[in-house]
Amino acid sequence: MALSPSALRPLADDLYLWKPPQRGWGLANCGLLAASDEALWIDTPYDRPLAEAFLAESQRILGGRGIARIVVTHANGDHLWGAEVVPGAEVIATREARHHLELEPSPEQLRRMIESAGEGSPVGSYLAEHFGHFDWSGTRVVEPGTVFEGELELTVGGHPVLLTSLPPAHTTGDLLVHLPDHGTVFTGDVVFGSTPEEPGDHPVHWAGPLENVIGACERVLETGAETIVPGHGPVLDIAGLRSHIDHLAELRERAHALHGRGVPAVEAARIIAGEGLGPELGLVERLVVTVGTEYRHLDGTEPGPLAEVLPEMIAFAAEQRGR
Template sequence: MASSQQPGLHPLANGAWAWLAPGGGWGWSNAGLIVDGEESMLVDTLFDLALTSEMLKKMQDAEPLAKHVDTLINTHANGDHCHGNALVSGAEIIASTASALEMTELTPETMAELMAQSGEFGALGKYFQHCFGEFNFDGIPFTPPTRTFDGELDLRVGDKSVKLIEVGPAHTRGDVLVHVPGDSVVFTGDILFIESTPIIWQGPVSNWIKACQLIEDMNTDLIVPGHGPITDKHGVVKVRQYLQFVHDQARIRYDEGMGAQEAAKDIELNEYSAWSDPERIAVNVDSLYREFAGEDTRTDVLDLMARMAELAGFDAHS
């Protein structure tokens, strides 16, 4: 698929749509709409209310059934895929059990507080502003799922079959694919970052690689990633190859006794350096190191953000 796809609403098949963000960097996420008969399903909301409101208006202009969304699926817990939930009034909101629990840990209110305090964080604060400064987290009501599931869940939109497949923990603890077999479409959430660097907040990486292989084995032509342009199987393969590359490179350095941040700086990204946000290698190596060591504890998110800020060249004078 071409990387020149314009942001906005794109028809995919008969009654399936993709909403593409401008670019695929921090917070700029995609979403989807599925309609049939008299029913509609939204796949993810966006990072703040203004963005979500704009998306919903464009969907309603193009598709009358979008005026009342019956079902909303949150593919995972990151705020850029669920902070706009409050604007989808009356919908049943479905997520995996693991995602619903994870959503409580970094609410819109917490993000608003972090952004308000970012000026006190020095280089880290500047990196926060770089990543999230274009979004407004003030006054966003925390709107969690109303229904959860584990494993798989079969749903219908009109006469269309929609299958939810939990593939996490991977990117986050409860990642879900939304497969519409009749339309040959799959919405992947952040299992796929296209032309943007994947970030392993949770792992294990083997689960993420299996999730990519599952998509590769699907009978589907149109693949909507969580970030970046609509893709096909070639895009999925590239993400899988990146994950395997980082795993293998991190393992070499772990076995040599190199520290995680030192290893992140040492790994030559080669072809992957052209993807946006390459500094996410710091989080990916940290997650892999914890996996290699058999550790269940998670590194503090602010520490991880500081490591990425360092790799991205942010310092007190930047």
């Protein structure tokens, strides 16, 4: 079932948010900076239909102006794969994000994974439920043509756009997008937004450790920005970001304590879920990934392929749903 497109929401002068129609896997926030003489996208939707909807909304604001540049906060497909609908745009990311593309499943590989699992199996049913509405037929992944390390400053219609690369956190190639004229930071997936009025989903982090994720959030606070656009979920204010940092710190503390007691990672995720950490958040099975990532850093082991963690995460989802 196709997802309904969203309208652009103004955040400040010349700055707009494209927010997906619902929460869940693969539904990322995107930004449009529409200055008088040029435009910039911040991230792109996961598939062509959603990217074309974002493009149509952008063109409604831009009139005849084109989108010259796209900043990608990290190389997960739900932030990059929509770039193909703006051919010729300069795609900007960190150097590590381009390296991360070698680890990311291609659209065709992901589509085959869903089809080969079969909807009768737990893995196939989960993938179909959460990813079956995306259309990756013919998707062409556009590799970033401009990469950097450290910091990069752009100017868009007289507005500064400050890009800062981060140590490994959500992925190995994350960056922050700070728009000082607008008092706004787009964080990518180092932040997953949630508020009492609009609960989000559990954060999921593939690279870690959580210390780096928390450090990235603290760098957002240091900018002085009062509007924080997370990779997924509702826009946050400073208090909302501090609450998210507290959540991550508590998750880190519990994971370390359980690791110290010799509790296996999946059992630790089960205990943390049972303790009610973030009970309002969706996709509780993501704890399996994030706790597993933290354990990996504590143990000094290398990450395994995605196919290894999927069955554990999906079994955990079914177990928690049964409760």
